[in-house]
Amino acid sequence: MNMLRNNRREFLGTTLTAATAAGIAQGGFFSSSTYGKENKKLGVALVGLGSLSTNQIAPGLLNSAHCKLTAIVTGTPEKEKKWADKYGIQSDHIYNYQSFEKIASDDSVDIVYIVLPNSMHAEFTIRAAKAGKHVLCEKPMANSAADCRAMIDACKAADRKLAIGYRCQFEPHHMKSMQIARSKELGAIKMIEAGFGFTIGDPKQWRLRKELAGGGALMDVGIYALQSCRYLLGEEPKMITAQETKTDAAKFAEVDESITWLMQFPSGVLAYCSTSYNFNGLNRFQAFTDKGFIRMDPAFGYSDVRLETSKGKVELQAQDQFATEMDNFAKCILEDQNSKVSGEEGLKDLLAIEAIYKSIATRTTVAVES
């Protein structure tokens, strides 16, 4: 299953940043007392071996201080040998979608990382939790808020941690932008503009099929713009209004091509946002504050992000976003803490996304459910 087209990979960035496991470990967020004397790495089973797993997550695991790839789950038998050879995975740690439940007795696996088409996130999260594994699930968390809730419930019932693959929340420039926003050192945020889009390629890919993807540009990349508004403000949108356009009705017969939307937050801040599968170059946010601005452009790629405020450019050491995300999840598991990108966080995005689609369908301003 070729989950991502070349042009999507190129747009998000194929070159991993140069952070090493050692560099990440320097952060030193583990206290040695927490998990014993040796630096045992948590084992990760990757479910779904498409482009994101191949080009980002598996290489990211090599940069991880506290996680390592120990198992794979794939629906494509011909991928098994290639991955086994490349990452030294024994045959008894290779699963397919039917044999997946056997992972319950695989002690090499602590975390199941779900990198499947969106529509399969809920099913495999619930199956993994029932198999006794912690779950890291790619964004969007699911195709509906109802599925998100079922995933949260399943992980709670199994006493397993659940986190969503919001890598930007661990990216140093995004974290710095949040810190500047929350500290109000440039004053309170008055308005936010955010957008993320790219030209999607192969018209036959799963991302353009509603049954698998749930939606189009909004579910896939608009969610980054939505997230950025939420984490800059630390608030949840209460009222949403949106418009949609389809200029290529054949290609986008099943999912959204381009959407613009407005959000009002409890503090009164307005955000205006956009997403598209039909052009490149939209990849940014800007928060306008009392005394200046906080801007990232480009903002949401795997690398080469740029943070600037009204005081100047902010240069920070880049890190492997996937390694950092996985190390944070390992920390949460080992220290028994909830992730800041928990299932509840994923649910909040889906509630906003459902409000956007409802606003488009009803041509009204919609209150976001909570």
Add this chain to the structure above:
Amino acid sequence: MNMLRNNRREFLGTTLTAATAAGIAQGGFFSSSTYGKENKKLGVALVGLGSLSTNQIAPGLLNSAHCKLTAIVTGTPEKEKKWADKYGIQSDHIYNYQSFEKIASDDSVDIVYIVLPNSMHAEFTIRAAKAGKHVLCEKPMANSAADCRAMIDACKAADRKLAIGYRCQFEPHHMKSMQIARSKELGAIKMIEAGFGFTIGDPKQWRLRKELAGGGALMDVGIYALQSCRYLLGEEPKMITAQETKTDAAKFAEVDESITWLMQFPSGVLAYCSTSYNFNGLNRFQAFTDKGFIRMDPAFGYSDVRLETSKGKVELQAQDQFATEMDNFAKCILEDQNSKVSGEEGLKDLLAIEAIYKSIATRTTVAVES
């Protein structure tokens, strides 16, 4: 009447660009046969001597190749002598709002330039047309589309030209951005983001009184963002959705503080826009195209605009925006052509603005009247 606060002037830019009358005349859009042998300047009566007239328009007239200030109309007697002395205006060319009709027999006046609070635009446009004068009216054209239509009708009935003070449409960088957009040299426009706002000062000024201003940030500066979407695309919005916020309910009791809005155009292009009276630094547009982008930031001030495309920065000679605007109107009068910033153009903005306010009031997506 202090029409504009210092901070508004500072924000839009107090320093006139260095264009001279000679520099503008080099454009040579007059054929000598059109208006005879001598370069007689058309006489302009300024109605309303607030900050815009004082700091921009009167100095701009000194830079005009084809217009000159010959009369003033003011409701503030103490301004009469100061202006008369500064611009050499004889007492028989000085009018107040009651004596205004006498201007009909003042042969020194060809054009009446209306720089009054928005609510007075319609009345004085109609009175000027009935007095046989051509009319240049500041933006927003009026407080309602109905008033705009009455103004258009009055000027037609009197066989007089009517133009709206959309100075950006004569500003070289804006004109270049339109040319790039229309030529499709960077491909077709796929989406536009635009916004204009500033922190408004004195809470007692007329711009915060609904009876005089009609509306707040949207009517005053949001209209620039709206215009830019329209003239980049060369299309009229058909569907509009908007949100409003008031974080300072006392100051903005009568007019809008901050508004965000979405527009869908017949070609399918979406625009997402914003305006505010409550923060500085929002002053831009960006058109995302098939092959790149066209961006102005800052875009809408009296000077110091910046145009950049995906091919690089575009540097053009700045011009006095008000001199250029008035010279274009003189050309239209002398060559008996309709202005590209005609009353019909002003009406189109008011139709969109009314749709924005209606969307806010009804919480629905609104079809723009035509």
